[in-house]
Amino acid sequence: MSGLTEQRTMRIGEVAELTGLTPRTIRYYEEIGLLGPAGAESEPREQGKHRAYTRADVERIQEIVRLRDLLGLSLEQLSQLVEAETARAEIRREIKVTDDPQRMRELILQAHAHITTQLDLVRMRVTELAKLEDELAERQAACLQRLESLSG
Amino acid sequence: MSGLTEQRTMRIGEVAELTGLTPRTIRYYEEIGLLGPAGAESEPREQGKHRAYTRADVERIQEIVRLRDLLGLSLEQLSQLVEAETARAEIRREIKVTDDPQRMRELILQAHAHITTQLDLVRMRVTELAKLEDELAERQAACLQRLESLSG
DNA sequence: TCGCATCCTTACGTAAACGTCAGCTTAGCA
DNA sequence: TGCTAAGCTGACGTTTACGTAAGGATGCGA
Incomplete structure (x- = not known):
């Protein structure tokens, strides 16, 4: 080899x-x-x-x-999501053999679409979590507030 | 009543x-x-x-x-986590009956600790997700890069 | 007070995501 | 070439997080 x-x-x-x-x-x-x-x-x-x-x-x-x-996805949902990775692996393999630029374009566009899907999902999560974080932080502050007004 | x-x-x-x-x-x-x-x-x-x-x-x-x-917690882990809420509910109830400031302090401090626990967890998640987001965005950019270099 | 939608408890069923065990095979090494 | 740790393929077991069905009780409006 x-x-x-x-x-x-x-x-x-x-x-x-x-x-x-x-x-x-x-x-x-x-x-x-x-x-x-x-x-x-x-x-x-x-x-x-x-x-x-x-x-x-x-x-x-x-x-x-x-x-x-x-x-927090099921393994089945996850399977669908990681088609992206599969596609990217596919690309890396095909990139080494094909030199048809049209085919390349196709493959890359596919990969891009899959990554976008993942990214959207991740961003949604981040947004929701950030909101939760804010609310928790607010409550935490409220606790301290009350403590002060007690000892004050 | x-x-x-x-x-x-x-x-x-x-x-x-x-x-x-x-x-x-x-x-x-x-x-x-x-x-x-x-x-x-x-x-x-x-x-x-x-x-x-x-x-x-x-x-x-x-x-x-x-x-x-x-x-992504199990319901059992979740149970432990939401002791905080339970404690806070407990507080709201006790706050209406107790006027012992020492007791109040105690309750509020407990609530604060629990909220902190939750907050830490959420922040860790956000951090990890943000990192993932960055990496995905990078890959996405790389895709576009390659597309340009193809049609260029 | 009657009717009936909704709820109650009990108990068994189930899908997902593995754990575990048995019996056999493979592969790296002396 | 023989030994043995690690791997392989079923196949059945288990836990979590509910679904579903049976048989009876509740409670609110007419």
Whole structure:
């Protein structure tokens, strides 16, 4: 093989430690299609053989976990949301093989749309949380106010 | 009774509509102690009788739902978190009866602590989400960048 | 006081998101 | 080439957060 992109691959246990998930959870996410057949790169793993993950795979998983924890979505909703990542991975792969600028345009536009969707969702959350933060801060201030008027 | 604070009380169905929950969910939240014996005010409802809620109860429920939706906590974690609200309700009740300033101080300090806990949690979330937002925005910009360099 | 919509309790059902166990296979190393 | 830790594939178990259905009680208007 061309030794340039020689990726060290990890097995599921190591990935579990790096991501804070359990092996079972990782397999489950793959099972429901949230993660795509482990090692989206290379040939599609033969039955019974160990899963092999690259650093890129790990980062992808970490991204997904992050979205899972920060937005309160079901794994199914999350699946839809992370089509974006899938699309972006797709792009990175195709970018290396295609040189059709029209096709490139298409792929990039898709990725852009998906990212926009995610961004909208995140921004909504931030807005709502910020509002909540304000209200809580207000109440907190009110508490102090009352304390002063007591000891005053 | 003194007619001044004559509260109109609602039954569970109406509360459900107002909060977007189902009656079952409201009963469930009470069952696990997230909501306290419906109608925390007045006498503790006799077995089999209808639950009665005040506007204050409804607001409290709405607050809890909001926290549930915005932070991604389990109902048990949420229970712990909303001790604050419980404490504050407790305060409002006691404030009307006690005139011991020392006791007042105590109650207010408790409420303040609980609110602080909530606030910390919310702020952490906001921070993380804001970071995510930045990264997504960056990626989005990168997409546009590539588009330009294609058509350029 | 009667009627009936709404509520009550009890209990079993369920979907999502994994945990756990069994029996077997793979793969890195001595 | 043999050993063993780690992984694999079912398959069933579990917890959380409610849904649903049964059978009876409540309570408000006519």
